[in-house]
Amino acid sequence: MAYRHIPVMCTEVLEYLNCRPGGVYADGTLGGAGHARGILEQIAPDGLLIGLDQDADAIANARLLLAGQAERVRLFHRNFADLAEVIRDLGLKGVDGVLLDLGISLHHLQGSGRGFSFLRDEPLDMRMDVRTVQTAADLVNRLKEDELQHIFQEYGEERWSGRIARRIVYARRSQPIRSSGELARLVCEAVPGGRRARIHPATRVFMALRIAVNDELDRLSGFLDQVPEMLNAGGRLCILSFHSLEDRIVKQRLKAMERKPRRDPGPSDTAGGPEEVLKILTRKVVRPGPDEIAANPMARSTKLRAAERV
Ligand SMILES: C[S@@+](CC[C@H](N)C(=O)[O-])C[C@H]1O[C@@H](n2cnc3c(N)ncnc32)[C@H](O)[C@@H]1O
Secondary structure: OOOOOOOOOHHHHHHHHOOOOOOEEEEOOOOOOHHHHHHHHHHOOOOEEEEEOOOHHHHHHHHHHOHHHHHHEEEEOOOHHHHHHHHHHOOOOOEEEEEEEOOOOHHHHHOOOOOOOOOOOOEOOOOOOOOOOOOHHHHHHHOOHHHHHHHHHHHHOOOOHHHHHHHHHHHHHHOOOOEHHHHHHHHHHHOOOHHHOOOOOOHHHHHHHHHHHOOHHHHHHHHHHOHHHHEEEEEEEEEEEOOHHHHHHHHHHHHHHHOEEOOOOOOOOOOOOEEOOEEEOOOOOEOOOHHHHHHOHHHOOOEEEEEEEO
C-alpha cells in the first residue's frame, strides 16, 4: 500500500515555485509525493513533473500515487546532486522550477526498518540510498573516538559528544553495536540526566549520524553548484531545510549567486563586475505559521528560502 507524507508549507512552496500550466518542474526530494501532487495539479493539463529520490521506496511509492498522471511524470531513482544531468538527458535546456524538501520522510522513521528512529529497535543502517556502502553501524563500529565525537559535535551540535563517543567506543569492545535500540540506550547512559531530558537524549546523535551516512551537506553543495545551469530564465528554486547547517549553506550560496563573479569577462566588458545569476525572493527566511505547526509538529523547524533565475 502506498504511504503519504504531509507536505510542509505546501501553499508557500507552490506560490514561490510560481507553478504555471504547461511548465516543467522538478521535485528533487519526492518522498511521499505530497508537494509533487500539488505541483502536478497546478501545472495541469500539460505541464511535466520530473521527480527524483535517492530512496527506491519513495520512487516505487510515487509510481503508485501518481499513476493516474503517468504521462506527465518522469521519475528517477537518483540523487538530487545529479539533477542537472537528468535534465540534460531528457533533452531539456532547463526547467521552470526546482523544489528540494531536505531530510527524511515519515516513512523513513516509521516504515523503512532502517534504524532512523531512536524509538525503534531496528538494524542500524540509516542509508536513504541502500546502493551506497556505508551504514550507520559501520561508522559507529569503525570510526575512532575523536572522529565520532566530531560527527556528533559538528552535525548534531551535541553538547555531550565526547562522553557519548567514549561510551560507544567502550561498549563496542565487547561486541559490535548493531541496532538503533542499542545505540539509543548507550547515548542515554552517557548523557547526564538520561531519559529525564525534555527531548530524547539520542535525538542529535541520530540526526548527526544520518547526515554523515548520507553525505547530506556535500550533496546539497553539489546541487547548489549546478543551479544556474538547470533553471530557465525566470525559473524558480525553492528549498525547505530543517537543520541550521543546511540553512546556512543555502543562505550563503544563494547570496553568492546573487552576485557571481564573471568567469571570463570579454574585452568589451569594461565593467568586469559581478554578474547576477539569481534574485533572492526571501530576504528573510520564511517559517510555517502556528496553525501548521499545531497540525503538523514535524513542520516546526522548517525554513524556506527561494530565488529566481535572472
Ligand atoms: C522530507 S522528504 C520529502 C517529502 C515530500 N516533499 C512530500 O511532500 O512528500 C525528503 C525526501 O528526500 C529524499 N532525499 C533526501 N536527500 C536526497 C538527495 N540528496 N537526493 C535525492 N533524494 C533525497 C529522501 O529520501 C526523502 O524521501
